Ligand code: HEC
């Protein structure tokens with residue numbers, strides 16, 4: 597970083613000017629390598645709203661048994677997942693799919709493996725009333741929170757009313773989720789000009805990723821996903837497979853197609869795939885090398901790759917260069933509103 601002192605001086609000198617020119621800019625800063633967050637017009641960012649969202653995200657009193665919170669299945673210490681093949685909801689019930697990470701979901705327009713929720717606001721209310729997740733009802737969630745004076749004060753401060761409803765709860769949680777980000781990884785630093793940020797194996801793995809294996813046909817962009825749906829054959833060789841995107845679109849070609857996940861923090865979000873069937877990144881690479889699992893809807897981009905042992909090692913090393921920062925400071929609140 598030869599020019600860093602220079603750049604810093606120049607940046608400092610530019611600050612007063614920028615502040616004058618754009619009085620509303622930079623209320624929230626994203627880690628390096630990520631685009632700005634798109635804050636919905638009807639749910640703009642404020643620090644107080646994100647903090648209320650953080651409290652609700654970790655709030656166990658919104659589940660039927662008072663034991664589960666969003667964090668139970670999307671925990672910060674586990675890369676905002678539960679590191680399990682399938683999640684465990686109220687009364688120990690097992691779900692059918694693996695919990696995806698909340699990290700960088702701000703950049704996804706559709707939520708869930710099959711894309712059935714159109715926004716984070718729409719997504720957030722789902723788990724509370726899902727009988728095998730938090731097992732509650734929406735009226736009870738709102739009633740429970742309204743009985744807690746500490747929450748009334750906070751909702752009043754953020755939304756101007758203590759007569760809040762489920763939409764307000766969803767807006768606060770979604771705002772918090774949009775701050776759960778990962779960027780500034782060795783890969784970002786490398787791209788920004790610090791050639792020492794990645795080691796030789798990671799640099800070779802980057803070449804395998806983009807050129808030899810063309811993983812970026814689907815894992816493209818700052819979050820390494822185009823958020824589109826593809827059939828890799830995962831689970832399609834099992835009895836009664838999950839229909840994937842077909843459940844929503846009802847298009848035959850979407851049978852067994854799932855939303856492409858981000859590869860940011862991928863080292864922390866094992867096991868992999870919608871059914872958690874691949875335990876390690878090595879297993880994922882072997883899976884792609886063999887050309888996926890044959891089935892009538894297999895995506896045409898999934899083909900045998902003929903990777904060497906070195907290619908495979910390097911590809912895994914490259915994926916670990918996507919571990920970054922921006923989410924580690926978002927931890928469980930020490931105290932909750934009473
Ligand atoms: C019992 C475990 C469990 C709990 C509790 C839970 N989730 Fe999830 N979450 C999941 C699973 C499993 C999925 C994937 C479901 C699917 O795609 O069909 C998911 C999906 C998501 C997604 C979509 C991610 C993506 O890549 O599309 C988001 C965002 C999310 N949950 C946030 C939350 C929030 C916010 C809460 C609390 C209100 C919550 N979850 C509570 C297990 C859970």
Ligand code: HEC
Pocket residue numbers: 805809810811812813814815825826827828830853854855856857858859862865867868869870871877880881884895897898911
């Ligand atoms: C045709 C599009 C496509 C291509 C090409 C592709 N992927 Fe994927 N990737 C997906 C989809 C879709 C999933 C989820 C599939 C599922 O769960 O059924 C996925 C899942 C993954 C996962 C697991 C993510 C998680 O959170 O569970 C990893 C790791 C991964 N891909 C890495 C790669 C690598 C490395 C390559 C190149 C060798 C690659 N992908 C090529 C679409 C693609």
